[in-house]
Amino acid sequence: MNLAQFTIGIEEEYMIIDPQTFELKSHQNRIVEKTELALEGKVKAEMHQAVVEVGTSICKNVEEARQDIRQLRTTIAGIAASEQLLAGASGTHPFSLWHKQSITENPRYHEIVNEMQDAARSNLIFGMHVHIGIESREMAIHIANSVRYFLPHIYALSTNSPFWEGRNTGFKSYRSKVFDKFPRTGIPDFFESIEEYDNYIKVLVKTNCIDNAKKIWWDLRVHPVYNTIEFRVCDVALTTDECISLAALFQAVCAKLYKLRTQNMNYMIYKRFLINENKWRASRYGLDGLLIDFGKEVEVPVRLLIGELLEFIDDVVDELGSRKAIADVEKILREGTGADKQLNIFQQTGRLEDVVKFVTDEFLK
Numbered sequence: 001m002n003l004a005q006f007t008i009g010i011e012e013e014y015m016i017i018d019p020q021t022f023e024l025k026s027h028q029n030r031i032v033e034k035t036e037l038a039l040e041g042k043v044k045a046e047m048h049q050a051v052v053e054v055g056t057s058i059c060k061n062v063e064e065a066r067q068d069i070r071q072l073r074t075t076i077a078g079i080a081a082s083e084q085l086l087a088g089a090s091g092t093h094p095f096s097l098w099h100k101q102s103i104t105e106n107p108r109y110h111e112i113v114n115e116m117q118d119a120a121r122s123n124l125i126f127g128m129h130v131h132i133g134i135e136s137r138e139m140a141i142h143i144a145n146s147v148r149y150f151l152p153h154i155y156a157l158s159t160n161s162p163f164w165e166g167r168n169t170g171f172k173s174y175r176s177k178v179f180d181k182f183p184r185t186g187i188p189d190f191f192e193s194i195e196e197y198d199n200y201i202k203v204l205v206k207t208n209c210i211d212n213a214k215k216i217w218w219d220l221r222v223h224p225v226y227n228t229i230e231f232r233v234c235d236v237a238l239t240t241d242e243c244i245s246l247a248a249l250f251q252a253v254c255a256k257l258y259k260l261r262t263q264n265m266n267y268m269i270y271k272r273f274l275i276n277e278n279k280w281r282a283s284r285y286g287l288d289g290l291l292i293d294f295g296k297e298v299e300v301p302v303r304l305l306i307g308e309l310l311e312f313i314d315d316v317v318d319e320l321g322s323r324k325a326i327a328d329v330e331k332i333l334r335e336g337t338g339a340d341k342q343l344n345i346f347q348q349t350g351r352l353e354d355v356v357k358f359v360t361d362e363f364l365k
Contacts, residue, residue: 014111017228031085042056088363152281251320
């Protein structure tokens with residue numbers, strides 16, 4: 001098998017924080033401007049001025065991706081410090097209010113705001129996108145159909161947004177609840193072929209629903225430009241190691257499904273509405289809930305299903321060079337997700353400012 005095809009690219013969205021108030025702080029694009037030379041175009045502004053988005057190079061393996069993410073986080077944190085600011089990674093800011101945030105001056109963002117109105121203005125969230133290289137778009141749509149089942153499992157590991165506008169939401173990941181206001185989000189449907197998928201895009205463009213395929217914001221999509229599957233379901237990770245573990249899982253699941261395909265075997269395909277039940281549970285309870293094993297039609301602890309996922313991918317991780325990154329999943333299972341850690345800090349101190357300070361302290365760990 002050609003497992004070298006499963007390259008990795010990671011995008012992360014970071015918060016820029018005032019070190020005195022721990023509120024989100026508009027950086028007026030100064031951080032982006034200062035990093036253009038140091039990061040060779042790997043950083044860009046986002047819709048809200050208190051957000052910085054970074055993207056790695058195309059990485060041959062997870063260890064290359066680890067070095068890239070580490071450099072990106074270190075550089076962003078250093079330049080933020082030079083502006084008397086902090087950087088952090090959480091799916092939502094615990095208490096800053098979206099309607100007080102400035103929108104970046106960019107025709108694309110103003111177009112989205114004009115169309116979506118408060119759904120766009122309130123979209124003050126921070127995600128992580130993982131691109132996995134695939135040899136062809138035909139193979140990509142096949143893998144995308146099957147890998148949908150595992151999205152809630154990996155999403156549960158990524159939960160890192162329990163607070164919203166000063167409230168404990170009761171969710172381990174409230175970020176997805178905020179994003180649900182956008183159209184064309186959530187778990188994608190099943191497509192018989194890449195041609196069916198492309199025809200769907202053409203219909204949306206023809207009927208002025210979208211002007212380009214990048215406005216498909218599902219939890220995963222076959223990328224409209226690159227030969228990749230783009231996973232968009234995760235909250236941004238608290239630490240570099242957690243980020244890399246999640247990326248390694250996405251890579252390994254794609255490689256395993258590819259391996260089954262080359263052996264004329266397929267993984268079971270489940271309906272979108274069934275997978276959505278598990279996604280909701282993952283958002284609400286994180287690692288502490290029950291997901292549905294649809295094959296057995298029973299509820300199963302999330303940690304047990306993740307253990308089964310690790311067994312499922314075990315025969316490809318050594319060839320991918322991701323054994324160490326996959327092993328770190330056990331650390332998340334043992335110590336909890338970013339959401340669990342944020343909630344623990346709040347339980348100890350009762351101060352959301354302390355939660356933000358913790359997030360910024362963990363940014364480079």
